[in-house]
Amino acid sequence: MALDTRPDPATTEDGRPLPVSVTPPAAPLGMFATYRTARRNVLELIPVAAYNVPILQGGRGVGWIMIQDPPWLEHVLKTREPNYPKSTVAKRIMRPREGENLLTLEGADWRWQHRAMTPMFQRRAIEAQVPAMADAACASTQRLVAQTGETVDVYPEMVAATCDVICDVALSGREALDRQAITDGISAFIKHVARLSILDVLGAPQWVPRPGQIMNRRGARLDGMIDHIIATRRAATPSDPPDLLDMLIAAEDAETGQRMDEVALRNNLLAFIAAGHETTALALTWALYLLAFDRAHGGAWQARLAEEALAAGLDARPATAADLDALPLSRQVLSEALRLYPPAGFMTRTARIDDEIAGREVKAGATAVLPIYAVHRHAMLWDEPNAFDPARFAPDVAKSAGKGAGKGAGKGAGNSAGKGGTKSGGRARHRYAYLPFGAGPRVCIGMQFALIEAQVILSTLMARVAVEIPQGFVPEPRMWFTLRPGTGMPLVIARR
Secondary structure, three states: OOEOOOOOOOEOOOOOEOOOOOOOOOOOOOHHHHHHHHHHOHHHHOOHHHHOOOEEEEOOOOOEEEEOOHHHHHHHHHHOHHHOOEOHHHHHHHOOOOOOOOOOOOHHHHHHHHHHHHHHHOHHHHHOOHHHHHHHHHHHHHHHHOOOOOEEEHHHHHHHHHHHHHHHHHHOOOOOOOHHHHHHHHHHHHHHHOOOOHHHHOOOOOOOOOHHHHHOOHHHHHHHHHHHHHHHHHOOOOOOOOOHHHHHHHOEOOOOOOEOOHHHHHHHHHHHHHHHHHHHHHHHHHHHHHHHHHHHOOOOHHHHHHHHHHHOOOOOOOOOHHHHHHOHHHHHHHHHHHHHOOOOOOEEEEOOOOEEEOOEEEOOOOEEEEOHHHHOOOOOOOOOOOOOOHHHHOHHHHOOOOOOOOOOOOOOHHHOOOOOOEEEOOEEEOHHHOOEOEOHHHOOOOHHHHHHHHHHHHHHHHOOEEEEOOOOEOOOEEEOOOEEEOOOOEEEEEEO
């Protein structure tokens, strides 16, 4: 456990303690300090000014530009998206051991695969998978209830629940996926591969193997496991209804008739399994921490979620697709958890051609840094940005769209409300001020799946389980590839 040794923890304007956050450096770091810090926690690269101003720029040569202003984030992620591909380091980290996947592809190959997969993640298709989510929610609830009165690390428990869902959705239970092998493989990837290498800092070509890639042997074992599953499925008939693997095998480019080869099938199935359950598990883990933190300081959000779940009848059964509209508070809490602790809290893009952002020259080859963690806690975008306040995402607030001034270069991010914005406290919120799943054409294809899954699991849990923070415990938000609790998330389990 990490102990909070601060003599006077940060508080809101009315004196309420704030949930844990990352302490930013006073100024942007130099080359080797960047390397050392990124190896420890990528979020510690974001300087304090990034939480208060719209744009920062620096570096030698072509340099970098750090963007917190929503209209200019939209410029990079949507308006000029083809001109800002993922950075070479980001693609190196996300690229499979062999070939590509939907996360790393670009151009025509990305477009046809994205089109082919989109029907799998539409609302109707997702709702058909809610029973698998409900089964996992029930199993997780039972495991936690059996540990009433004990301190339990809820992070691996949420990983177990979401991994069960993904395995069921991907394979319909027809083939066996080794859940421990998957979670161990992801942990090994994050430990060895998904971290900045000194070779990245020195600008070594991407074909030069990084030490972490050489050390990561679990990736080969995962590839072999998935290859065997695909071969077995090809020799069988499709599921009825088809599962994710059936859909991937049948996916075809309507224009060219192209289908995924064995490597593309393996890479996309693994990417869905890994990213799909990791993101949802983190959202649930941080949501449980925030509910426990709020309760410890006199808040009522945990009690309100329990009341909502019980009113829906979830004391006797898990949540269903028909319940989702009756569970708005659980969605608000999850949205706020994703604001305060976005799984992808730090993104980078590379300018392909010369450009101009907020009156600043951006040279081809410059790195555009999108510090989502700082955008979500920006003083010009959010009232009391570090406070836990799910009411920001209440339906009546979300309906009050603001229309603002468009691009706010030089005027501050808070003036950039923009069409489609919503209210954050008393101010209009541009839609690109909230980016837990990215945005634009490359927005996470599984966003709605993750949100519905998290809502089903959280509501089912809250009907029967309460969580409390152990005395003196403060988690550590630490990001290498995703924003994980570096200390784990031990919470005391109580039964309602």
